[in-house]
Amino acid sequence: MADKLKDKKIIFVVGGPGSGKGTQCEKVVAKYGYTHLSSGDLLRAEVASGSERGKQLQAIMQKGELVPLDTVLDMIKDAMIAKADTSKGYLIDGYPREVKQGEEFEKKIGAPSLLLYIDAKGETMVKRLMKRGETSGRADDNEETIKKRLDLYYKATEPVIAHYESRGIVRKIDSEPPVDEVFKHVAAAIDGLK
Numbered sequence: 001m002a003d004k005l006k007d008k009k010i011i012f013v014v015g016g017p018g019s020g021k022g023t024q025c026e027k028v029v030a031k032y033g034y035t036h037l038s039s040g041d042l043l044r045a046e047v048a049s050g051s052e053r054g055k056q057l058q059a060i061m062q063k064g065e066l067v068p069l070d071t072v073l074d075m076i077k078d079a080m081i082a083k084a085d086t087s088k089g090y091l092i093d094g095y096p097r098e099v100k101q102g103e104e105f106e107k108k109i110g111a112p113s114l115l116l117y118i119d120a121k122g123e124t125m126v127k128r129l130m131k132r133g134e135t136s137g138r139a140d141d142n143e144e145t146i147k148k149r150l151d152l153y154y155k156a157t158e159p160v161i162a163h164y165e166s167r168g169i170v171r172k173i174d175s176e177p178p179v180d181e182v183f184k185h186v187a188a189a190i191d192g193l194k
């Protein structure tokens with residue numbers, strides 16, 4: 001089955017909570033027709049299903065912690081396979097969140113051609129998440145959980161960027177400007193892919 005994923009373009013989209021990963025991914029889908037898979041969205045869909053596993057995931061996410069690696073990776077892989085016949089390539093949003101996740105992904109699926117590093121200041125991310133929390137209904141968009149998510153991002157996820165830098169596939173995108181401005185740089189990075 002995983003053979004279906006051979007030779008597909010893979011783009012990792014990495015950045016802090018509220019940095020704008022999901023926003024930029026939607027624009028990439030519209031312009032380039034890539035398949036957008038957000039690990040957070042996949043997990044929230046499992047929670048919404050009301051399954052026993054969903055209840056366990058909800059408790060972890062509400063605390064701002066990472067769910068077990070195998071759970072997320074299996075979900076991403078299944079979703080990739082489900083779209084393989086029609087997909088030009090994949091935007092993997094919110095994964096890897098730690099170096100080990102990247103290593104396991106490469107063992108089971110394949111190597112990324114590009115890592116988009118969506119970068120915003122801590123205070124910007126907090127402001128955006130507090131605003132998003134007014135309407136998102138997300139159990140983790142509250143002050144206490146946001147702080148934990150940010151701490152975990154700096155501790156566990158930032159090292160992911162350094163890990164891929166030596167391969168020359170990291171493109172750092174300043175996500176402070178307005179959305180369309182940020183997207184120009186995202187598009188330039190994708191246009192640079194062979």
Ligand SMILES: Nc1ncnc2c1ncn2[C@@H]1O[C@H](COP(=O)(O)OP(=O)(O)O)[C@@H](O)[C@H]1O
Pocket residue numbers: 015016017018019020021022023024128129131132175176177178179182
């Ligand atoms: N460049 C930007 N300027 C202003 N607001 C932004 C920008 N990018 C995203 N946002 C807003 O910030 C919030 C978080 O964006 P989102 O794409 O959900 O981030 P992430 O997926 O990285 O958590 C959203 O409410 C979004 O509308």
Ligand SMILES: Nc1ncnc2c1ncn2[C@H]1C[C@H](O)[C@@H](COP(=O)(O)OP(=O)(O)O)O1
Pocket residue numbers: 015016017018021022038039040041043061064065066067068069072093094095096097101140149
């Ligand atoms: N790759 C991953 N590994 C472990 N847990 C993950 C994960 N991706 C998402 N989660 C869990 C923990 C996160 O705090 C929560 C929300 O993730 P998200 O929707 O990607 O957040 P955001 O888009 O705000 O960065 O889901």
Ligand SMILES: [Mg+2]
Pocket residue numbers: 021022038040094
């Ligand atoms: Mg998101």
